[in-house]
Amino acid sequence: MEYKLINEETIMIYFEQQIDPSTFKEVQKVEKYIKDQQHEAIIEIIPSYRAIMLHIDITKQSLAKVVNELNLEQLNKLDFDENLNEVKIISLPVLYGGNYGPDIQEVATHNQLSIEEVIKLHTENTYLIYMLGFMPGFPFLGGLNSKLATPRREEPRTSIPAGSVGIANNQTGLYPKQSPGGWQIIGRTPITVFDILRTPMCLYESGDYIKFYSIDESTFEQIVEAQQGEFDIEKWVKIQYEY
Numbered sequence: 001m002e003y004k005l006i007n008e009e010t011i012m013i014y015f016e017q018q019i020d021p022s023t024f025k026e027v028q029k030v031e032k033y034i035k036d037q038q039h040e041a042i043i044e045i046i047p048s049y050r051a052i053m054l055h056i057d058i059t060k061q062s063l064a065k066v067v068n069e070l071n072l073e074q075l076n077k078l079d080f081d082e083n084l085n086e087v088k089i090i091s092l093p094v095l096y097g098g099n100y101g102p103d104i105q106e107v108a109t110h111n112q113l114s115i116e117e118v119i120k121l122h123t124e125n126t127y128l129i130y131m132l133g134f135m136p137g138f139p140f141l142g143g144l145n146s147k148l149a150t151p152r153r154e155e156p157r158t159s160i161p162a163g164s165v166g167i168a169n170n171q172t173g174l175y176p177k178q179s180p181g182g183w184q185i186i187g188r189t190p191i192t193v194f195d196i197l198r199t200p201m202c203l204y205e206s207g208d209y210i211k212f213y214s215i216d217e218s219t220f221e222q223i224v225e226a227q228q229g230e231f232d233i234e235k236w237v238k239i240q241y242e243y
Helices: 021-036 063-069 072-077 104-111 115-124 217-228
Strands: 001-009 010-014 043-048 051-056 088-094 127-132 139-142 157-160 162-170 171-174 180-183 184-188 209-214 238-241
Touching: 001 063, 010 063, 010 072, 021 043, 021 051, 021 127, 051 063, 063 072, 063 184, 088 115, 088 217, 104 115, 115 184, 115 209, 127 180
Parallel strands: 088 209
Antiparallel strands: 001 010, 010 051, 043 051, 088 184, 088 238, 127 139, 127 209, 139 171, 157 180, 162 171, 162 184
16 A cells, blocks of 8 residues: 555555456455544545545645644554445346347347357356446446456447446446447446435445346336335345345
8 A cells, every 4th residue: 555645636556467356355445444544634535446536625734733733653553443244236127139228139149148148147146346436326337257258339329318327348337328439239227326315325335246137127117116215225225134
């Protein structure tokens, strides 16, 4: 681990130059350590695959003082809380293929698979959320089966529907809101995963896991209709904890 002062208001903490769960666990430990300090000058803590960005209010304290009080010079020697064994898994329903997953045939063809095999492989794994970015609630997920890795589309779409689930190279993710994008779209969840009027606004956060399960079109429509009224989200979004 090492830190660098990026500008007069930003500190970056860097970890191993690799993207994997062990590196990300170190990110989580340091993120928790910094949050536990409840430092008055820290405006925001933003973790990613292998780094943490600290946004500092320099009207309260200088960067040098923040570095000193967080003991960033000694990061590699500190003992961090190992109590990160609880794993939160959010299972989301997805309708694969057809108009909801227009690129699933491209993914299947690229990897010499059938559409059924693509769905099976995509729903088998549990995906670690390394970070949220690109737009609020967009999860960058690790753990995609290498048999599904597919390059981005050569021509990005100008509009991708909210809830679309896609693949880009060795990653999978979902679009929480309608957006342009170049990921290969293989399905769509009817669940509104990000809602500014809801508390919490997002159904998941960095460090959680997402698992997808397949549904048919009638179930998709049923969930969409149900969300117009009093919606029992726990019926469709399954949350479990593992240790």
